[in-house]
Amino acid sequence: MLSKQWYQRRVREQLNDLRSVLLANRAACHLKKLEYPEAEEDCSASIDLQPAYVKAILRRAQVREHLEKLSPALEDYKRALELQPGAALARDAIPRLSRQIEIQQEKMKEECFSKLKDLGNLVLKPFGMSTDNFKMVQDPNTGGYNIQFSQDK
Numbered sequence: 329m330l331s332k333q334w335y336q337r338r339v340r341e342q343l344n345d346l347r348s349v350l351l352a353n354r355a356a357c358h359l360k361k362l363e364y365p366e367a368e369e370d371c372s373a374s375i376d377l378q379p380a381y382v383k384a385i386l387r388r389a390q391v392r393e394h395l396e397k398l399s400p401a402l403e404d405y406k407r408a409l410e411l412q413p414g415a416a417l418a419r420d421a422i423p424r425l426s427r428q429i430e431i432q433q434e435k436m437k438e439e440c441f442s443k444l445k446d447l448g449n450l451v452l453k454p455f456g457m458s459t460d461n462f463k464m465v466q467d468p469n470t471g472g473y474n475i476q477f478s479q480d481k
Contacts, residue, residue: 344377344378345377345378347374347377348374348375348377348378348381348384349374349378349381351370351371351373351374351377351384352370352371352374352381352383352384352387354370355367355368355370355371355374355384355387355388355391356387358370359387359390359391359394362394364391364394364395365395367387367388367391368388368391368392368395371384371385371387371388371391372388375388380411382408382411382412382415385404385407385408385411386404386405386408386415386417386418388404389401389402389404389405389408389418389421390417392404393421393425398425398428398429398432399429401421401425402421402422402425402426402429405417405418405421405422405425406418406422409422445459461477461478461479462475462476462477462478463475463476463478464476
């Protein structure tokens with residue numbers, strides 16, 4: 329004889345699985361209508377109910393790409409490939425997103441250095457100097473930097 333608790337637990341599990349599928353399907357509709365924040369929210373809710381639901385994970389990865397949330401999208405693609413090694417969409421997206429993230433990080437680094445240089449020039453200007461008076465040379469062995477001062481500039 330099956331216990332009432334077992335039966336209730338199974339019904340709850342099946343309802344959660346169904347809710348997960350319905351949320352992922354609604355997310356697909358949002359994605360089609362270019363409603364990316366809503367699609368991401370529904371995918372996340374679907375994954376909360378069914379963490380190994382690859383279709384929802386892949387869909388959220390696509391949505392996150394559209395939202396330019398590249399690192400979270402990459403993590404979703406990696407998770408999907410982990411759960412389903414034959415997922416071609418994830419397999420193709422991982423190297424592409426990795427390159428895009430590298431490019432994005434490089435741009436952010438350049439922008440940061442530019443802003444730091446502007447700040448440095450602001451501080452050094454009253455002394456008749458600029459950041460152009462300093463040269464940073466990276467040590468190939470340690471990866472550290474050596475700063476050299478030149479009065480010429």
